[in-house]
Amino acid sequence: MLKTEELQINIGPQHPSTHGVFRMLVTVDGETVTDLKPVFGYLHRNHEQIAEVNTYLQNMPYTDRLDYFNAMANNHAYAMAVEKLVGIEVPERAEYIRVLMVELTRILNHAGALGFLINDMGAWQTQLAFGMREREKILDLFESVSGARLMCNYFRFGGVARDLTADFMPRLKDLLVAMPAFIDEMERLLRENEILLQRSEGIGILPKDLALAYSVTGPVLRGSGVAYDIRRAEPYSIYDRLDFDVPVGSVGDVYDRILVRIEEMRQSKRIIEQVIAQLPDAQGGHINPKARQNVRPPVGDVYARVETPKGELGFYLVSDGSSRPYRYKVRAPSFINLTPLGDMCRGYKVADMVVILGSIDIVMGEVDR
């Protein structure tokens, strides 16, 4: 019998499968992972302190840089927090436009996330290209309303920066016509693929009780069978008027997370269709004309949260009555979803570890802040 011993290796921070500058300190026994410690902070810029120096409005474009995949959703959470603190009302039409943008964000995030995940499994680029193709179409729409594709900076206190352009709706409808074919194709490629099933079924299991104890959010939590979606649990904006399902998984493995994301894309499309139908009757303009942008909120604290594509994004603001936040805290979903990574990977192979990390769907801009 040969003498063997455990080996400690670093994966990252410059490794393509870690989705940014992220390091995993892995202890392996042969091919099997026995321990894993996530190490990060390479992108840390003390976002929260910089935000204390800025005025409230100056932070709006800065929230784009948190989760740079979902700038619109970050804007939404921050705008909601400040509106709650100051007491600004948002016109109905603006709420519909917001929900429209946020749900489009959800589709583009999941399309990209699934593409990257399949990429990690070794299906090099094909699936990713499919996802990116859809993402590009949505980014074109974002560009037409906000002027920017990624760093949108589109939300303002009391509404959104500009109204929809004249050609927005026709283009959106074209996009929606092609959407089911894309989602179905994606699902067929994944569901009927023997290799993918072997790589994802029963891999990286996070049971329901552990998922709750670890406070994971978003598709990871729902993949583990907890039907918790903030749009349902604490409806904000106009989500109480919209009809949608909250998909949940049963086992909590990588495959369940894939299925949850696919179904969420379908549900987002459903929401967008309802928004298109209700938008013409919505009252008010794209922004509350009385809302001041250089706000000076009363003394107090507030916490506002939204369901971004990655999970719960919350902003905790403390105001001292001045024009700059006294405390600005981001509760970032990717950061928390990384906590159980060690437990999820223990006992699986090194190749599975990469897939499990991909199934969490992290963005380092938000993890490190």
Place this chain on the structure above:
Amino acid sequence: MPNVSADDLRVRLGRALPGVVQEVYPLKVAPPPAQGHAPAAFVTGDTLVDAARVVDAALYLRDVLGYAYLSDICVVDYLTDGIFEVVYRFYNVEGGPSLALKVRVPRENPVVPSLTPDWPGANFHEREAFDLYGITFVGHPYLHRIYMWDEFEGFPMRKDFPKQGDKYIGEDE
């Protein structure tokens, strides 16, 4: 079971665990000097609990009220009053509003019992609070810096941390 408001919580906690709930006292939040406003007092509407018994209060929330989901741990530095306030935020995934517990500790000796043994999800939150504010969580299994490098000195989110140079505000050369 759900639908526990912040006021209910204070009453229930006070009955179940006598002495845990503390009277909320207003904090002075210093306005920027140039504006010349009277110093505003900041009163929190959430439940303030005894720092040494925060684990008992949290376990009561989880085991009796069903608030099993610990969403966030956040620190606020009230420099004028000389305290750190730690905010814990809990949800009940079955429904009901969110609840917050607050804890106040002196800035000179910020020590709070750790929730990580009971909630593994508190791990990174507490490490972040330790890294950026220097709060010691007693009982945390791996209390190391999470963002800054291990050799870094000082706690960058504290209000007296200098934005330039390498000395704390008020410290002599």
